[in-house]
Amino acid sequence: MTALVVLVPVLPLLSALVSLAPLRARGFGIALAAGGGGGLACAVAVAVHVASHGSFEAGSGFLYVDSLSSFFTLTVAVVVVLASVGSAAYLRNEEGSGELNRLQLRLYTAGFALFGGLMLASLETGNLGLLWVLIEASTLASAVLVGLEGKARSLEAAWKYIIISSFGVTMALVATLFLFYASSPLALSPNQRLTWPALFLHAGLLQHDSLRLAFLLAVIGYGTKVGLAPMHTWLPDAHSEAPSPASAMLSAALLNTGMYAIIRFQAVATPELGRYTNHVLLVFGFASIAIGALFMVRRGNFKRLFAYSSIEHMGIISVALGFGGTLGLYGALLHTLNHAIGKCVLFLTSGEIVQRWRTRNASEVVGVLARAPLVGGVLLLGSLAIVGSPPFGLFLSELTIVRAGFQGSSGLAFLLLALLVLAFIAFARTTADMATGEPQLAEETVVERRSFVAALPLVAGMAALLLLGVWIPGGLNTLIMHSIGAIR
Amino acid sequence: MTLPLAAESLSAASTSGTLLDLSAVVMLLCAFACLGSKLFDRYVTYYALQSIVLAIAAGVVADALNEPALWALAALTFLIKGVAIPLATRRFLLDRLELHRDVAISTGLSTSLIIGAFLTAFAYLAIRPSTLPHALVASAVVPLSTAIVLLGALAMVVRRHTIAQLIGWLILENGVFLGAITLTATFPFIVEAGVFLDLVAAVLIMFTFVSGLALRLATAAAPELRELRH
Numbered sequence: 165m166t167a168l169v170v171l172v173p174v175l176p177l178l179s180a181l182v183s184l185a186p187l188r189a190r191g192f193g194i195a196l197a198a199g200g201g202g203g204l205a206c207a208v209a210v211a212v213h214v215a216s217h218g219s220f221e222a223g224s225g226f227l228y229v230d231s232l233s234s235f236f237t238l239t240v241a242v243v244v245v246l247a248s249v250g251s252a253a254y255l256r257n258e259e260g261s262g263e264l265n266r267l268q269l270r271l272y273t274a275g276f277a278l279f280g281g282l283m284l285a286s287l288e289t290g291n292l293g294l295l296w297v298l299i300e301a302s303t304l305a306s307a308v309l310v311g312l313e314g315k316a317r318s319l320e321a322a323w324k325y326i327i328i329s330s331f332g333v334t335m336a337l338v339a340t341l342f343l344f345y346a347s348s349p350l351a352l353s354p355n356q357r358l359t360w361p362a363l364f365l366h367a368g369l370l371q372h373d374s375l376r377l378a379f380l381l382a383v384i385g386y387g388t389k390v391g392l393a394p395m396h397t398w399l400p401d402a403h404s405e406a407p408s409p410a411s412a413m414l415s416a417a418l419l420n421t422g423m424y425a426i427i428r429f430q431a432v433a434t435p436e437l438g439r440y441t442n443h444v445l446l447v448f449g450f451a452s453i454a455i456g457a458l459f460m461v462r463r464g465n466f467k468r469l470f471a472y473s474s475i476e477h478m479g480i481i482s483v484a485l486g487f488g489g490t491l492g493l494y495g496a497l498l499h500t501l502n503h504a505i506g507k508c509v510l511f512l513t514s515g516e517i518v519q520r521w522r523t524r525n526a527s528e529v530v531g532v533l534a535r536a537p538l539v540g541g542v543l544l545l546g547s548l549a550i551v552g553s554p555p556f557g558l559f560l561s562e563l564t565i566v567r568a569g570f571q572g573s574s575g576l577a578f579l580l581l582a583l584l585v586l587a588f589i590a591f592a593r594t595t596a597d598m599a600t601g602e603p604q605l606a607e608e609t610v611v612e613r614r615s616f617v618a619a620l621p622l623v624a625g626m627a628a629l630l631l632l633g634v635w636i637p638g639g640l641n642t643l644i645m646h647s648i649g650a651i652r
Numbered sequence: 653m654t655l656p657l658a659a660e661s662l663s664a665a666s667t668s669g670t671l672l673d674l675s676a677v678v679m680l681l682c683a684f685a686c687l688g689s690k691l692f693d694r695y696v697t698y699y700a701l702q703s704i705v706l707a708i709a710a711g712v713v714a715d716a717l718n719e720p721a722l723w724a725l726a727a728l729t730f731l732i733k734g735v736a737i738p739l740a741t742r743r744f745l746l747d748r749l750e751l752h753r754d755v756a757i758s759t760g761l762s763t764s765l766i767i768g769a770f771l772t773a774f775a776y777l778a779i780r781p782s783t784l785p786h787a788l789v790a791s792a793v794v795p796l797s798t799a800i801v802l803l804g805a806l807a808m809v810v811r812r813h814t815i816a817q818l819i820g821w822l823i824l825e826n827g828v829f830l831g832a833i834t835l836t837a838t839f840p841f842i843v844e845a846g847v848f849l850d851l852v853a854a855v856l857i858m859f860t861f862v863s864g865l866a867l868r869l870a871t872a873a874a875p876e877l878r879e880l881r882h
Contacts, residue, residue, distance in 0.1 A: 226842070293839065323858075326857060341836055
C-alpha cells in the first residue's frame with residue numbers, strides 16, 4: 165500500500181528525468197502521458213483501498229491519505245492525464261513550427277512533470293508543514309511554465325505570478341506557524357502538532373486567538389493560490405500567458421490544491437471557531453464570484469475570459485464551503501471535480517484555437533465550428549457546460565450548492581443565483597460568437613491541422629462531463645460522502 | 653498539562669531571552685534602514701546584515717534548547733541568506749545590469765518610514781494582548797517579527813523595481829523565520845529544511861526572470877510592465 169501511495173506522485177515526477185534524455189518532442193510527450201497515466205492508475209487503486217479500508221498513514225503522518233485527500237488526488241490525477249496528452253500535442257506542434265527551441269522543450273517537460281508530481285504529493289501528506297512546502301514547490305515549477313515562451317509578456321506574467329504567489333504563500337506559512345502555536349496546550353509531540361489525524365482529533369482544544377489568526381491567514385495565503393478575490397490579480401495574466409496545457413493545469417489542478425489546504429484549515433478551525441469560518445469563506449466566495457462575473461462581461465482575450473471564469477468557480481466552491489452542511493460540502497466537492505474537468509477541456513480547446521488562429525483576441529476568432537468542427541463543437545459544448553447548463557455535471561453541482569444555500573438563508577441563495585445568471589450571459593456571449601458566426605474572408609490566416617492526439621483529451625473530457633451530469637457513479641458518491649465524514 | 657520545552661517558554665529575563673530580543677530589534681532596524689534607502693547596493697547590504705543577525709538568533713535558540721537541528725538551520729541561514737544570496741544578487745543582477753539608484757519608488761522615503769512606524773505600532777497592538785503570555789521572550793519577539801513581515805510587505809508595495817520587490821520579499825521571509833524559531837522552535841526539521849529549499853529555488857527562478865525581463869525591456873522596473881493591462 166505504501167508503495168502504491170508513493171507511486172502516485174513519483175510516476176509523474178519520473179517523467180521529469182526524461183527531459184534530460186536525448187529525445188524529441190514526441191518522446192517527451194509520450195513520457196509525460198505515461199507518467200500521468202501511471203499516476204492516475206495508482207490514484208484509482210489508492211481510492212478503492214481507502215474507500216474499503218479507511219484512511220492510510222505511514223512515516224509518522226508524513227504520508228497520510230484519507231477519503232478527502234484521495235478525492236482530490238483523483239481529481240488532480242485526471243487533470244494531469246488530460247493535460248499531459250494535451251502537452252504531447254502541444255510539444256509536437258511547437259517543435260514543428262519552431263516556436264520553441266530544444267531547451268524550451270526540455271524545460272517544459274521538466275516543469276510540467278514536477279508541477280503535476282509535486283501537486284499530487286502535496287495531497288498525500290498529513291503534515292501541514294510539508295503540505296506548505298510541496299504547494300510552494302509546485303508553484304515554482306509552474307512559474308517556469310508561465311515564463312516559458314520567454315517573451316516580455318510571458319516573463320512579466322511569470323514575475324507577477326511568482327512574486328504575488330510567494331507573498332501569499334508566505335502568509336500561509338505564518339498561518340501554519342500560528343496553528344502550530346495554537347496547539348501548544350495539547351500534550352502532543354511537536355510532529356503530531358502539525359499532523360492531521362492528531363490535530364483534528366484535538367481540534368476543540370486549540371487556543372482560540374491563535375487559531376483565529378491561523379485560519380484567517382490561511383484563507384488569505386492559500387486563497388492567493390486559489391485566486392479568491394481580492395488576491396486574484398496574478399491569475400488572469402498567468403493563465404493567458406502560459407502555454408495552454410499549462411493553463412489547464414493551473415486552473416484545474418493548482419487552484420484545487422490550494423482549496424484543499426483551505427478545507428483542511430477550515431475543518432480544524434470549525435470545532436473551536438464555529439460559524440465564523442463559514443462567514444469568512446462566504447465573504448471571500450461572493451467577492452470572487454462578483455469580480456469574476458463582472459470582468460467576464462468585457463470581450464477581449466479569451467484565455468483571460470476562461471481565467472476569470474476560474475475565479476468565479478473558485479468563488480462558488482468557497483461559497484459552498486461557507487454554506488456548509490452535508491449538502492454544501494457535497495456540492496463543493498462535486499463542483500471541484502466538474503469544474504476541473506470542464507476547465508481543463510476549455511483551456512486545451514483554447515490552445516487548439518491559438519495554434520490555428522495565432523491570436524488570443526476573441527473578436528478576431530469567428531466561425532470555429534465551420535473551420536474546425538471538432539474544436540468548435542467542444543468550445544460550444546464546453547462553454548455550455550462551464551456556465552452550468554444541463555445536462556452537464558456542473559449543472560448538477562451548482563444546483564446542489566444553491567439548494568444548500570436555501571437551507572440556510574434564502575437571501576444569499578438568491579444572490580448566488582443572480583450572479584450565476586450574470587456569469588452565464590457574460591461567458592456565453594463571447595464563446596458563442598467565437599464558435600458560430602460567418603468565417604471571414606482571410607482564409608490564409610488560419611493554419612489547418614488535424615491531430616488525433618490533440619482531439620483525444622477534448623472528447624474524453626466532454627464525455628466525462630456529460631456522464632457526471634446524468635449519473636454519479638456509486639464509487640464516487642461513496643468517496644465524497646466519506647470525504648465529508650473525514651472533515652466533520 | 654506540561655508545555656513542551658521550546659523557545660516559546662524561554663523567559664525574557666534569561667541571557668538567551670535578552671540576546672534573542674536584541675537580535676530581533678537589530679533585525680527590525682535593518683528592515684527600517686532598507687526602507688529608508690535608495691541605493692540597490694544598500695538594500696543588499698542591509699538584507700545580508702539582517703540575515704546574519706537572524707543566524708545568530710537561531711544559534712541562541714539552538715544553544716538554549718540544545719537542538720542540533722537548529723544549529724544546522726543557523727549555519728544554513730548564515731551561508732545561504734547571509735552570504736550566498738547577497739553575493740549572487742550583487743554579482744549577477746546589480747553589476748551585470750549596472751544598477752545603482754532606485755528611481756522607481758512610489759512614495760517618498762520619509763513617507764514610507766512614517767508608514768513603517770505605524771505598521772510597527774500596529775504589530776504590537778495586534779499581537780501582544782491576547783495571543784501570547786507575558787514575561788516570555790516570545791511576547792516581545794513575535795510582535796517584532798510581525799513588524800518585520802509588515803515592513804517587508806511595505807517595501808514590496810512602495811518599490812516598483814523587480815529587484816527591490818525581491819529584496820522586500822526576502823526581508824518578509826526573514827521576519828517569518830524569526831517568528832518561527834521563537835514561537836515554534838520545535839517545528840519539525842524536515843519542514844524547516846523544505847521551507848529553506850523552496851526559498852533557494854524561488855530566488856533562483858526570480859533571478860532568471862529578473863535578468864530575462866531586464867534584457868527585454870532595458871529596465872525591469874515594474875511600471876514598465878504595463879503590457880498586460882486590459
